[in-house]
Amino acid sequence: MTARWAIGIAVAAVVVVGFALWWLTRPVAPPAQFALQAVSFAALPGWPNGRQAAALPGFLDNCARLARWPDERSLGANGTGGTAAAWRPACVTAATVRGGDDAAARRFFEQYFQAHAVTGPDGRDGLFTGYFEPLLHGSRDAVGRFRAPLYRRPADLVTVDLSDFAADLAGRRIVGRVKGGRLVPYPSRAEIDAGALAQQELELFYVDDPVDAFFLQIQGSGVVRLPDGSARRVGYAGKNGHPYYAIGRALIERGHLTRETVSMQSIRAWLQSNPDEAQALMQRNPSYVFFRELDTDGPVGALGVVLTPGRSIAVDRRLIPLGAPMWLDASRPGDGDGASDQLLRRLVLAQDTGGAIRGAVRGDMFWGAGPKAEHIAGHMRHPGRWYLLLPRTLSTIGAGAD
Numbered sequence: 001m002t003a004r005w006a007i008g009i010a011v012a013a014v015v016v017v018g019f020a021l022w023w024l025t026r027p028v029a030p031p032a033q034f035a036l037q038a039v040s041f042a043a044l045p046g047w048p049n050g051r052q053a054a055a056l057p058g059f060l061d062n063c064a065r066l067a068r069w070p071d072e073r074s075l076g077a078n079g080t081g082g083t084a085a086a087w088r089p090a091c092v093t094a095a096t097v098r099g100g101d102d103a104a105a106r107r108f109f110e111q112y113f114q115a116h117a118v119t120g121p122d123g124r125d126g127l128f129t130g131y132f133e134p135l136l137h138g139s140r141d142a143v144g145r146f147r148a149p150l151y152r153r154p155a156d157l158v159t160v161d162l163s164d165f166a167a168d169l170a171g172r173r174i175v176g177r178v179k180g181g182r183l184v185p186y187p188s189r190a191e192i193d194a195g196a197l198a199q200q201e202l203e204l205f206y207v208d209d210p211v212d213a214f215f216l217q218i219q220g221s222g223v224v225r226l227p228d229g230s231a232r233r234v235g236y237a238g239k240n241g242h243p244y245y246a247i248g249r250a251l252i253e254r255g256h257l258t259r260e261t262v263s264m265q266s267i268r269a270w271l272q273s274n275p276d277e278a279q280a281l282m283q284r285n286p287s288y289v290f291f292r293e294l295d296t297d298g299p300v301g302a303l304g305v306v307l308t309p310g311r312s313i314a315v316d317r318r319l320i321p322l323g324a325p326m327w328l329d330a331s332r333p334g335d336g337d338g339a340s341d342q343l344l345r346r347l348v349l350a351q352d353t354g355g356a357i358r359g360a361v362r363g364d365m366f367w368g369a370g371p372k373a374e375h376i377a378g379h380m381r382h383p384g385r386w387y388l389l390l391p392r393t394l395s396t397i398g399a400g401a402d
Contacts, residue, residue, distance in 0.1 A: 033119070033120055033121040033360070034078070034118075034119070034120065034319045034360045035118075035119040035360075036080070036116035036117070036118060036119070036388060037116060037117045037119065038114055038115070038116050039115050039116065039117050039387065040115070041106075041109075041110050041115055043115070043117075044115055044327045044329070044387055045329045045345055046329070046343070046345030046346075047106070047327065047345075048106075050102065050106070050327075050345065050346055050347060051102050051346065051347075052102050052105035052106050052109060052347050053097075053099065053100050053101055053102045053104070053105040054311060054346075054347075055105070055308075055311050055325065055346070055347040055348065055349060056094060056097060056099065056105055056108075057099075057308065058305070058308040058311050058312060058349045058351065059094055059325060059349060060091075060094055060095060061305040061306065061308075062303065062305060062323040062349060062351070063087070063090075063091035063094060063095070064305075065303055065304055065305050065323070066084045066087055066088070066091065066323060067088075067091070069084040070084065071083060071084055071085035071088075072084075072085070074321075075087070075321035075322060075323055075324065076317070076319075076320070076321030076322070076324075077317060077318045077319075078318065078319060080319070080320075080321055080388075080390070081321025081322075081323070081324055081390065081394075082321075082390070082391065082393070082394045086391045086393050086394055087323070087391055089112065089391070089393075090108075090112040090113065090391055093108060093111075093112060094108060109325065109347070109389060112391060112392060113325065113389040113390060113391060113392060114389070114390055114391075114392050114394075115327060115387045115388070115389055116387060116388045116389075116390060117385070117387055118320075118360050118361055118385075118386055118387065118388050119360065119361070120359050120360035120361040120362075121359070121360075122361070124361065124385050125361065125383055125384070125385060126359060126360070126361025126362050126363075126383070126384060126385065126386075127359075127361075127362055127381065127382075127383060127384075128328070128330045128332075128344075128362075128363045128364070128365065128380065128381075128382050128383070128384045129356075129363075129364045129365070129377075129380050129381050129382075130332070130364065130365045130366070130367050130376055130377035130378075130380035131218070131219050131220065131314070131354070131364055131365070131366055131367070131377050132219060132366070132367045132368060132369060132370075132373040132374050132376075132377040132378075133219065133221055133222055133223060133298075133299050133366075133368060133369040133373070134212065134215060134216055134219055134222040134223070134369075134374070135222065135223050135225060135369065136207045136208075136209070136212045136213070136216060136222055136223070136224050136225065137207060137208050137209075137212075137224070137225050138150070138205040138206055138207035138208065138224040138225070138226065139205065139206050139226060139227055140205060140206075140226070141206065142203070142206045143206075145208040146205075146206040146207060146208050147206055147208075147210075148206060148207045148208070148209060148210040148212070148213040149202075149203045149204075149205075149206055149213075150203070150204045150205045150206070150207060150213060150216070150224075150234060150291050151192075151197060151202045151203060151204060151290050151291070152202045152203075152204050152237065152290060152291065152292065153237040153238040153290040153291075153292065154177075154197060154200065154202055154290070156177045156178065157175065157177060157186060157238055157240070157290070158175065158176055158177055158178060158183060159173055159174075159175050159238070159241075160173060160174045160175075160176075160183070161173055162174065172318070173241075174241060175238075175239065175240060175241025176241060185241065185242070186240040186241050186242070187240065187288075188240065188242050188283075188286035188288070189240075189242070189282070189283050189285060189286050189287065189288045190283040190286065192240070192288050193279065193283060202290075204234065204291055204292070204293065205224050205232070205234070207224065210278075210279070210282075211268060211271045211272060211278065211282075214271075214282045215264065215268065216234075216289075216291075217287075217288065217289035220235070220236045220289065220299070220352075220354065221233070221234060221235040221236060221294070221299035221300070222234055222299075223369070232293055233293070233294040233295075233296065233298075233299065234291040234292065234293055234294065235291060235292060235293075235294045235296075235299055235300050236289060236290075236291065236292075236300075236302075237289075237290045237291050237292035238289075238290045239287055239288060239289045239290065239355070240286075240287065240288040240290075242286035242287045242288070243286065243287060243355075244285060244287040244355030244356050245284055245285040245286065245287070246285070246356060247267065247281050247282060247284050247285055248262040248263075248267050250281060250284050251267065251270060251281075256270055257270065262381075263378050263379045263381070264374075264377065264378030264379075265375075265378045265379070287355055299366075301314070301351040301352030301353075301366075302314075302317065302322060302351070302352045302353040303322045303323055303350075303351045303352070305351055307351060307352060307366045308349070308351075308366070309366060309367055309368030309369075309373065310346075310365070310366075310367060310368070311346070311347075311348055311349055311366075312348070312349055312351040312352060312365075312366040313326065313328070313348045313349065313350060313351070313352070313363045313364060313365050313366065314350075314351075314352035314353050314354040314357050314363065314364035314365075314366070315350040315352070315353065315357060315362070315363055315364075316353070316357050316358050316359055316360070316362055317350075317353050319359070319360045320350050320360070320388065321350065322350050322351065322353075323349070323350060323351070324349075324350045324388055324389060324390065325347055325348070325349055325350075325389040326347070326348050326349070326350055326363070326386050326387065326388055326389065327345075327346075327347055327348075327386060327387040327389065328344060328345065328346055328347075328348050328363070328384060328386045329344075329345050329384055329385045329386060329387075330344045330345075330382055330383065330384025330385070330386075331343055331344050331382050331384065332344045332365075332376055332380050332382060333375070333376050333379040333380055333382075335372055335375070335376070336375065337375075341382070344365075344382075344384070348363075348365070352364075352366065361384075361385065361386065363384075363386065365377075365380065367380075
């Protein structure tokens with residue numbers, strides 16, 4: 001038996017033991033309510049006047065990704081999205097639709113897809129937020145004002161897909177590291193800040209503001225401007241497995257902000273105005289994100305494709321299949337302070353996920369980069385509904401189809 005084979009067996013045994021320990025002590029929670037009701041396209045608010053052609057390039061990117069998958073691979077953890085094979089006929093035809101032709105794009109989606117109203121525990125109404133790609137200032141080395149590290153994914157970070165052990169755990173994962181022959185939780189944000197990853201040469205960049213580094217982890221990707229004027233894009237490479245905690249909640253509980261005034265901008269302002277308390281507040285969120293350098297023309301989402309501003313949306317992948325088109329019926333903040341909200345009725349694509357995105361009617365829209373995107377994303381916390389488009393070969397779900 002080779003040393004490599006022996007190590008592989010040992011690691012596998014550790015993972016199995018870790019899973020068994022987790023299984024025995026896991027909290028048992030009721031499954032999230034999730035229901036689909038087939039509806040006609042005429043029932044989708046704003047559908048006849050939508051700019052569906054603007055979503056086609058992103059849909060074709062999804063198709064290129066699915067083309068590399070085996071036919072039997074599932075698009076969704078709960079089986080809602082069917083298999084890759086069910087999407088191939090639509091992908092073939094999508095490539096023939098003339099670009100920029102909204103009428104042709106509408107006919108395509110109506111021909112190959114069935115719309116379904118999505119219902120969650122609170123009915124059909126849900127919450128929609130936004131995120132963007134921030135610009136940070138950093139250096140390869142810890143010099144001068146550049147002291148806040150962005151870390152690579154550690155080599156000892158272990159992610160276990162629980163569906164490999166039990167089918168009813170599809171979409172659930174645990175993250176940890178092997179220590180003393182056991183799979184144990186990975187260090188929290190506070191432990192990492194205290195030096196848990198020091199001396200491992202994991203520093204990808206150092207940035208000049210720990211608050212910027214914190215918000216980069218929430219956004220999931222960004223651009224680092226280096227002292228020589230060049231820029232490098234960084235993207236999500238993994239996380240430590242601890243649950244996400246929204247620190248705005250703590251500021252509301254302490255009376256520093258209200259539900260009406262909480263936003264990314266107001267949270268950032270409080271952190272910068274209270275530097276002595278900022279680190280402790282940020283450590284209330286134990287989740288920690290690791291990064292990798294990207295050589296792409298935009299951030300890459302969980303599906304593995306470059307995100308499209310105003311069309312890519314993060315979803316709860318346990319319920320909504322990655323890659324699926326969604327018709328969104330919501331609103332968003334205006335383009336500047338004091339501007340009125342605008343209707344947000346458009347075809348979007350489930351191409352990403354997020355630690356805070358949980359629930360059937362819950363989405364996080366990617367708005368791109370720049371001040372306008374930052375403003376919209378930072379203030380977006382709006383109610384809305386949406387509709388899941390599935391290939392007609394899967395349209396046995398619900399009733400009332402057109």
